Amino acid sequence: MKLYIASTSSFAGKTLLALALGRIWKEAGVKVGYVKPLGKIPVLQDGRLVDGDASFLADALGLDATPEQVCPVVITQDLVMAAWRGEELHLRGRISAAVHDAEARSELLLVGGTANLRDGVFLGLSPLELIVNYDCRVVLVDRFEGEKSMDQVLWAADALGPRFLGVVFNRVQPAQDPFVRDTATPFFGARGVRVLGAVPSDPVLGSMSVGTLADSLPAVVVCGGEGDRKGMIERFCVGAMDVEHALRVFRGIPRKAVVTGGHRTDIQLAALETDTVCLVLTGGVSPNELILSRAREKGVAVLTVAEDTMATVDRFESLLGRLRIREPEKIRRGVDLVRASVDAAGLLSLCRKGT
């Protein structure tokens, strides 16, 4: 049996759900497999082009498979150009082989979908067609956004027909929780759509490690050991105000990175006074010794970047909110959240019934 994990927009939480369901069902004794027909995150690994997400998942689920077996087609620039030129791509055969191979080695095969149910049509790989051809059941992950979710979910239910097993809402804010439970769930239920769970919005899942940040900016870590590099940043905050106001703002934002000029000693001290994971000092100014020793005492990492504050903030914004699960702390947390909020056993029996 095969379960296709679909979403209607990117960063909805497909990887999280696949990872968590895989782990939970494995614990229940089910032989779980994973395949991602079309990968969009090309990464060079030991000289081979693989999909970053798929390889990570295969690894996290402890699957014994080559990257090509987990993700037979990765979208590269060459592939895109070939599609534009109308060349023969011969992708279906590769996908078919990978799916059948993975299916043979598992009891339940999780099929990782693309960002939405249209991605891949340009390669002749329509997700809807794929679902039908390989006879998959489908679970939809949707970042809960009120009436927008109504549109997405009802459209998908209609498009998928009886193969559609239900929806899992993700990143549900505490204030939305009673609404999802008391209003949205009965609403969808009345329209034949099962709400399989509501995963709460979680600061840890939205976070990034200091090490990842330093690698992505890129920045020099001038202070902070291995432990500090693992610190998880949940929010970021620009320190360009006067110091009294800074304290007010910084207090309201826990587990943060503060981006400020290397010369703003007062702002840096205010940040160190509050719940701060890391200081990002801009302008290539090396920090004051007093700041470094205080940061060391408090276990706060200090990064420096040559760019100015504006440019650094731009980079930050492109990083946060579009995060992939990689760090062990996030994996643990994500699995726990899904375990507590999604009816995994119910979903499993639905899958079994379908086959």
Add this chain to the structure above:
Amino acid sequence: MLPGELFHPGSVAVVGASRNPEKVGYGVFANLVQAGFQGKIYGVNPRGGELFGHPLYPSIDAIPGPVDLGVFVVPPNAILEGIPRLAAKGMHAGIVISAGFKEIGGAGIALERSLREAARSAGVRVLGPNCLGLIDTHASLNASFSRGTPPKGFISFFSQSGALCTAVLDWAIGRNVGFSKFVSLGNQADVSESDILEFLADDPSTRVILGYVESIDDGRRFLRAARNVTPRKPVIIVKAGATAAGARAASSHTGSLAGSDRAYAAAFRQGGVLRAGTVEDLFDLALGFGMQPLPRGDRLLILTNAGGPGILAADTASLLGIPLAEVSGSLRERILPALPATASLANPVDIIGDARADRYRDVLAAIRDEPSIDTVLVLLTPQAMTEPEETAGAIVSTLADSGKTVFASFLGEATVAASRRILSEGGIPNYPVPERAVRTINAMLRYTRIRSAGVPAEGEAPSTRPEIAERLVSGALAAGRRTLGEEESRGILEAYGFMFPRHAFADTSTAAVAAYRAMGCASAVMKIVSPQVLHKTDVGGVRLGLCGEEDVARAFMEITSSVRRLAPSAWIAGVSVQEMVTGGRELILGMSRDPQFGPLLMFGLGGIYVEVLKDVSFRVAPISRRDAGEMVREIRAWPLLAAYRGSEPADEEAIVEALLRVSRLSCDFPEIQELDINPLLVLPKGKGIRAIDCRMTIAEAP
């Protein structure tokens, strides 16, 4: 508690005593010997030899006797080695004059930590490092590299700036002002300003305490120490870094986040500390407190030989609220014979420009015996007939030890220079302009009130239910919430006795109308309920004065549409329909946790009074009922709360209660970092207050 050996040791060792007059180690040793210290003095220098008739020992171990106080003028590593060795010889206290610690950063920071640890494990209290040292004139001890030793007296001074220490010292020597102790705190690796304050509180040879402070690390301890000492002796402090620019300079200088000046001002006030605005003010106050007894009452008489300065003095007194004494009939009769017909017998008493010393003497003699006068300010302008020296002598001989508080202001320079010395030797403080004398009198009057007020107890906040607030706070923290809006913080404040208008949640216009009908009030308020919207009015999320069901239904549409448009990513749960409270005045009550002093309470009148005029009062929690009362009456807008133009007075008692409740709440919950109740409506007397909107910031308690 500091060991007494720091100030009056039986024996002192100078580690790093040097025969080279260029070296600090020479200066320290020279001061120690020349100040006439009566105990044993040991110099330590690996090259040995002799200095001022004292042998220099090649090592600490070679010192033949026990050592009470160690003074270190050697590089940091030698100090770390020396401390345990001297401790083995009985050392209780050390003074580290050497620099090269925290102030140089990097390795210096680690060295300072090691210094602190070395001192702790040897059981020694250490002053410094990076300081000028200390002087105790009563013990004839000058363990510093100052230039000269001040005359003996009863004023003590501590300073976080070595440079300011030298300046005050030079002033004391130049003006012949007697001092008891000089303490240069340096980096405060161990001994802090609060340690010194506590020590001086019990020191019989200190009557007035002066201080220069840049930052106080443990504000709460300082406040405790200040409360303990100020009922016994005056404490006058100059606090640098009062402005944002100054505070920034201080924080890169000291490496600690400068707390807000408002917190310092509040803490000084609550601790009974007199704050001098400038170093000049500090000197002025030091002269007054150091030389004169405290005034027995507030009745001031100004005696002058010219109209102008008398008027200036009277103006200043009036601005500061010091009443000018009435010249009684008997006094008038006694001084009349000594005066020409043109003299003025009102206060200021103007004995006119041709007054010679004998006229001053006659009038002063009459004043000395006059019971209706507490304080006398004698003004003199140098005119053709004036006799400055003789007049100064007359003031000293007539009024010194008269029991009255006496000040002089001899204006000018060239002709009054000699008379100043006569005044200061006779114990009469003299000021170059009368305003400075009057300000000093005011400070002394303020201190008499501080002394008689005593230490207030924390005010009771009745009927609080901390267990309910506890559940709400920990619940919000567990849910990862940091900034709590009205809906989330209301319950916490209710548990501490705050009253809110009646309210109901509604998620549709029909529900809103139903809620309005159920409430049965004439006029209602509607506010958006969305966790993402904290400033509701900014997104059109508040409507006031809704009358009738149609009005309520329309307001629902308007509010929710406006928020949808202006805050598209916000989740709209619905609205809160509330009873509209009328007939009150808007207040703001807030709390913000200061890094040094803890919860800092703020009070003011809402709207422009806070935002534009910054008319607010501050106190450090916990506060007493008296503090709360002062907070309310201290703002300039206070008359608007009292009865004016026929309006009923506001319920002041309820505001005081509210301040006490917030004080208790912020002390009970260190998790609450910031809190704003804005607006808080105060109703007429006896009708209480209503919290209309509130927000909080919380964090895991440290």
